Amino acid sequence: MLTGFSLNVEPGEALVLLGPNGSGKTTLLRAMGGLVRPVAGEISLDPQSVAFLGHADALKPSETVEQSLAFWARLYGGDLETLDQVMTEMALAHLARRTCGTLSAGQKRRTALARIALSNRSVWLLDEPAAPLDARSRERLARLVRQHCAAGGIVIAATHVDLGWAGARVEDLRPAPTKTAAGVG
Amino acid sequence: MLTGFSLNVEPGEALVLLGPNGSGKTTLLRAMGGLVRPVAGEISLDPQSVAFLGHADALKPSETVEQSLAFWARLYGGDLETLDQVMTEMALAHLARRTCGTLSAGQKRRTALARIALSNRSVWLLDEPAAPLDARSRERLARLVRQHCAAGGIVIAATHVDLGWAGARVEDLRPAPTKTAAGVG
Amino acid sequence: MSALGAIFTRELRLAFAGGGGPAGPAAFNLAALALAPLAIGPDADTLQAAGPGVIAFAALLATLQPAERIFSEDASDGTLELYALSPVGLALSLFMKTLAFILAVFWTTPLLAFIGGLAYGMDVGSAFVLALGLAFAAPGLAFIAAFAGALAAGLKRAGLLIALIAAPLQVPLLVFAAGAGRAAMDGTGLEGPNLMMALAGSLAALALAPFGAAAALKARLE
Amino acid sequence: MSALGAIFTRELRLAFAGGGGPAGPAAFNLAALALAPLAIGPDADTLQAAGPGVIAFAALLATLQPAERIFSEDASDGTLELYALSPVGLALSLFMKTLAFILAVFWTTPLLAFIGGLAYGMDVGSAFVLALGLAFAAPGLAFIAAFAGALAAGLKRAGLLIALIAAPLQVPLLVFAAGAGRAAMDGTGLEGPNLMMALAGSLAALALAPFGAAAALKARLE
Amino acid sequence: MWSYFANPERFDRLARALIPWCWGVAAVLFAVGLPWALYFSPGDYQQSDTVRIMYVHVPAAWLAMFAYAGLGGASFVYFIWRHNLADLAARAIAPAGAVFAFICLATGSLWGRPMWGAWWVWDARLTSMLVLFLLYLGYMALRGAIEDEKLSARAGAVLAMAGLINLPVIKFSVDWWNTLHQGASVFRFDGPTIDASQLWPLAIMALGFTVLYLALVLTQMRAMMMERRAEALERRRERRLELEAEL
C-alpha cells in the first residue's frame, strides 16, 4: 500500500497526514499504534505510550458519557481530577448524564476526543478526528492539541478537513515505488 | 429537537445545511425523506422522488462496486447505459471489480455517491457527503451536483466541511423556541 | 428482469457469497443432531422414541441461528432506507429478500431430517414422512424466525430475543412436523392430518410474517 | 480500585444494562426446555429418560447464544483496540470481561436445570445432582463459547461458526453434566466421578480459553 | 372515548383518584376471601385441603389470559392511533400478566405434586400457559432491549399483536398434539363440580385478583408518567446548560 515513506516526529510536535483517498493513512496510523503489522519496514514506538482514535468512537450505547470517560481514564491511568474540566473544555458537561447511544455524530466524536485527552499518553494517533465536528468543536480540539504539544506530547492526525492547527507539520502521503520505514521517537 | 424552522426549495437549487453538532441536521434530512415522522410540523415531499445518503454507505462487503451500482440503478429505474460514465466521473473505474469490503473510507463514499447519481431521482438528500473525501473527490462531487441542478434537480446536503458548491444556498440551523414546519417543493 | 426479480437474485447472490449459502445452518443442524444423542445417552429405545422430536427441534434451532443476520446488517448499513425509498417499497422488498434467503439456506433441512431419522433408528418410510413434514414446516419456521429477526434487528443480544420471540410462535409447526414423523413411526395413521396442518401453518406464516417484519422494520426507520 | 477491578465492574454493568443480565439466556434456556417436550411428545417415560440430556443440551445452547455478542461489538466499535493498548493488555482485559459476563449471565443455569429436572419427571435428589453438574459445567461451557466467539468476532454468520467451533469442544462437559444427572436418576452410583470430571473440565477451560480468545482477537487486530 | 382518556392530564387525575380505591377494595376482598378460601370453606372429599390452592391458582390463570388480551388490545390501539397512554398501559400490563402467569404455573405445579405425583405434566393446558408466560417474557425482553422509547413501543406493539393472533392457535395445536397420542399418559382432569360453598370464595378471590391487577397497572402507569416527566425536565436542564455554554 504505502511505500517509500520515512517519518520522524519530535516531542512537542503535531503532524498532520494528508493524502488522497486510499493513500494509506488509516493503515499507517494503525501500524504506528502496533495494531497491524507493517508489510515491510519498522516502527519504533512503544504501544504503551499511544492513545488511539480510529474511525469508530468506541462508545457503548448504554453507558453515560461520564461513566465512559471515567472508566477509560482509570484504565489508562489518567487523572480523574481533571475529568470535569476536560468535559467542560469539550462542551460535554451538559451531556454528562446522557447515554452515548443518544448522542449526535459530533457529540460522539467530542466524547471520544475527551477520552484521548484523559488518557495520560504522550502520543496521540487520530484518524479523521474532526470530520463530524462543527467549527467551535474544531477550535476546542485545536486548543487541546496545542496544550498537549506544549507539554511535550506528540499528535499525529490523518485528515481531509482543515484542522486549523497553527504550527503543525504537514506530511502529504503519495504512493512512490520504494520501501516503507516509519519511525516515531 | 429542531424548532421554528421553515424551508422552501425550488427546482434547480442546491441547499447546504449548516449548524452546530446536535442541531438536528440528520434528523431533518431523515424527516424530509420520510424516514422519521416529524415531531410537529409537516413535510410536503414525495418519498418516491428522493435519493438518500445517510451516514452509512449501504455497501455489502462481498459485492463488487459494479454489482452494487448496477443493482441499485436497476431498482431505482436509473439508466444503466450511464453506469460506466458515472464510475469514470467518480474515479471508480479502476475499482469496479473490487469488493466493497476492501475499499478505503473515501472510496466507499464515492461509490455511495455514484449510486445517488445513478438513481434517477430529482431530490438528493445527502448527510455529510464529503467528510471522508479528498480535495479532488470533492470537486467531482461538486461537478455532479452542478449537473443535477442544471437539469432541474434539487440537492440538500448537511455538512461541516466546505463543499465548495458555487451558487448554493446556505441555511444555518440554530435552535429557536417555536414550531417546526419544513416544506420542500 | 423486473425489480422484484432483481432483488431476488441479488439477495440469493448475497446469501451465497457473503454467508456461504446453506453451509452454516446445515452444519449447525448436523451438530445439534450429533450432540443430542451424547446428551440423551446411548439407550436405543429412548433415542428412537425421542428421534422425530429431536430432529424437528434441531431444524427449528437451525432456523433461529441465521435470523439475527437477515435484517440487522441491512438495518445498520443503511440498506433498509434504500429499500424503503425504492419504488418497490419496504414490505415487498423484504418479502423477496426473505424468500431468497430461505431458498438459499434451508433447502438442506428435509435432507438432513431424512438422514437423521435413519440415524436415530427410524424406518425408511417414517423417516421420509418426517422429512416431508419438515419440508412443509421449514419455510414457516424460517419466516417466523425472520419476523423475530426483524423485531430484534440491530439490538443487543438479538439472538436471544429472536429465540424468545420466535419459539412460542413456532410451537404449532414444530408439533405438527414432529407429530407426522412420530405418527408414521407408531403407525397411528395420523400422519396425513399432521402433514396438512404443518403445510397450513407454514402457508399462514408465509402470508402474515412479511407484513409483521415490514411493520417492525418500518417502526425502526421512523 | 485496581484496573482489573474496574474492567470487571464495568463489564458487569454493561452486561446488565445493555444486555439485561441473565434475562436473555435464562429465557432462551426456558424456551428450549419448554419446546423440546412438545417435539418429543408427552410420553412420560421417554421424557424422563431423555430429561437430563435435554436439560444439559439446553444449557449448552444457551451458552452459545450470547457468545457472538461478547466480542463482536467490541471488535466493530473499536473497544478492542483500546483494551489492547491499555496497560492491562488484551488477554487479561478479555479474561476479566468474560468472567464478568459469565457471572452476570449464567448464574441462573443451575436453577433452571433443577426446575427443568422436576418438570421432566426426575426426583428431587437427582434433579439436584443434575443442577450441581451444570453449576460445575456451565462456566466451562461459557468460556469455550466465548473462545469460539472470539474466533468468529465480526465475521458473517458468526453464530453458526461459533456453534461449529464450540460444540465439539463442549462435548465432554455436556456428557459429564448429563451423566451425573442420569447416574443419580438410575441409581448407578456414578454421579461422583461424573461431577468431578465436569468440574475438572470446567477448570481446564477456564485456564486455557482466555489465552485462546486473546490470541484470536489479537490476530484480528493485526 | 379514547381521545377523551388519551389526555394525560385527565388520565392522571382519574388514576390518582382510582388508585387508592383499587388498593383498598383489593385489600378488603382479600381480607374476606383469603380466610374464607383457606380456612372456612370445606375441604374437598377427594382432594382434601389441597383443593384450597384452587382459590389462588384459577384466578391467576384467568387474569394471566385476560391481561394478555389487554396487552394485545392496548398494543392495537397504540399501533393504529398512536396514543401514548395505550403504550403506557401495554408496558404496565406486561409485568403484571407475567406475574399472574408465573403464579398460575407455580401453584399449579405445587398442586400437581400431591394430585398427580409429578410437579409437571406435559399436558395441553399446562403447556399453553407456559407458552403464554414465554410470550410475556419475550415481550418484556424486547421492550427492555430497545433504548429508543418510540421504537420500543412500536416494535412491542407488533409483537404483542402477533402473539394475540397466535393465542387461539396455540390452544388448538396443543389439543391436536394431545389427541394424537393415545399412548401418552395424558392427564384428564375430572375435577369436582363446583359447589356453592366453593364458588363464593372463588368468586371473591377472582374479583380481588382483578382489582389488584387494576391497582398494579394504574400505579405502574402513573409511575412511568412521572418518570417521563422527570426525563423531560432533565432534557430542559440540558438545553439550558448548552445555551449557557454557547454564550
Ligand code: HEM
Ligand atoms: C403447573 C400446572 C398447572 C397449570 C399451568 C395450570 C393452568 C391452568 C389454566 C390456564 C387454567 C384456566 C383454564 C381456563 O379457564 O380455560 C386452569 C384452571 C384450573 N386448574 Fe389448573 N393448571 C395447573 C395445575 C393444576 C392442578 C394440579 C389442578 C388440580 C388437580 C388444577 C386445577 C384447575 C382447576 C380446577 C381449574 C379451573 C377449571 C375451570 O375453569 O373450571 N390445575 N389451570
Ligand SMILES: Nc1ncnc2c1ncn2[C@@H]1O[C@H](COP(=O)(O)OP(=O)(O)OP(=O)(O)O)[C@@H](O)[C@H]1O
Ligand atoms: N483488504 C484489502 N484488500 C485490498 N486492498 C485493501 C484492503 N484494505 C485496504 N485496501 C486498500 O489499501 C489502500 C489504503 O487504504 P487506507 O484505508 O489506509 O486509505 P486511507 O488513506 O485511510 O483512505 P481514506 O482517506 O479514504 O480513508 C486503499 O486503496 C484500499 O483500497
Ligand SMILES: Nc1ncnc2c1ncn2[C@@H]1O[C@H](COP(=O)(O)OP(=O)(O)OP(=O)(O)O)[C@@H](O)[C@H]1O
Ligand atoms: N434518542 C435520542 N434521545 C435523546 N436525544 C437524542 C436522541 N437522538 C438524537 N438526540 C439529540 O437530538 C439532537 C439532534 O441530533 P442530530 O443527530 O439530528 O444532530 P446533527 O445536527 O446531525 O448533529 P451532528 O452534526 O453532530 O451530526 C442532538 O442533540 C442529539 O443529542
Ligand SMILES: [Mg+2]
Ligand atoms: Mg482512512
Ligand SMILES: [Mg+2]
Ligand atoms: Mg448528524
